[in-house]
Amino acid sequence: MMAPEETRTAGMSKAIAVGSLILALGFGLWAWQFLNRAADSGLDRLSRIDAMRALCTAEWVKARTEVDSMRVDRLALPDTIDQGSEQAIDRCGDLRGESVPNSLPNAREMSGDPMPRGLR
Numbered sequence: 001m002m003a004p005e006e007t008r009t010a011g012m013s014k015a016i017a018v019g020s021l022i023l024a025l026g027f028g029l030w031a032w033q034f035l036n037r038a039a040d041s042g043l044d045r046l047s048r049i050d051a052m053r054a055l056c057t058a059e060w061v062k063a064r065t066e067v068d069s070m071r072v073d074r075l076a077l078p079d080t081i082d083q084g085s086e087q088a089i090d091r092c093g094d095l096r097g098e099s100v101p102n103s104l105p106n107a108r109e110m111s112g113d114p115m116p117r118g119l120r
Contacts, residue, residue: 045081049089052077056092 056072063069073093081089089095 048079048081049095052079052081052089052092053095056095059092 055077056075059072059075060069063072073091073096075092077090077092077095087094
């Protein structure tokens with residue numbers, strides 16, 4: 001048979017273990033909710049960016065000159081993305097990426113040909 005002090009210590013150990021388990025489960029639930037909301041928010045942002053990019057790309061395709069393209073860059077978007085940020089996306093020019101280059105590459109720097117051996 002256990003001594004009274006051992007019984008009390010065993011009871012406290014069980015209580016601490018159960019309390020720790022409940023605390024860990026609560027934290028896990030909170031983290032799952034938080035990460036779920038964060039992921040949904042990120043996906044919503046990406047879908048809004050894709051929708052705005054589709055609008056701008058349709059206009060860039062119609063542009064025939066560089067002036068037309070610059071006019072499309074200044075076109076205001078119907079939905080501002082990241083409104084309070086310094087990098088808010090509110091014009092088509094903010095969405096211009098590698099798929100729609102800002103200008104033609106310098107032929108001397110970006111020809112795609114390997115650099116001659118003597119110039120390395």
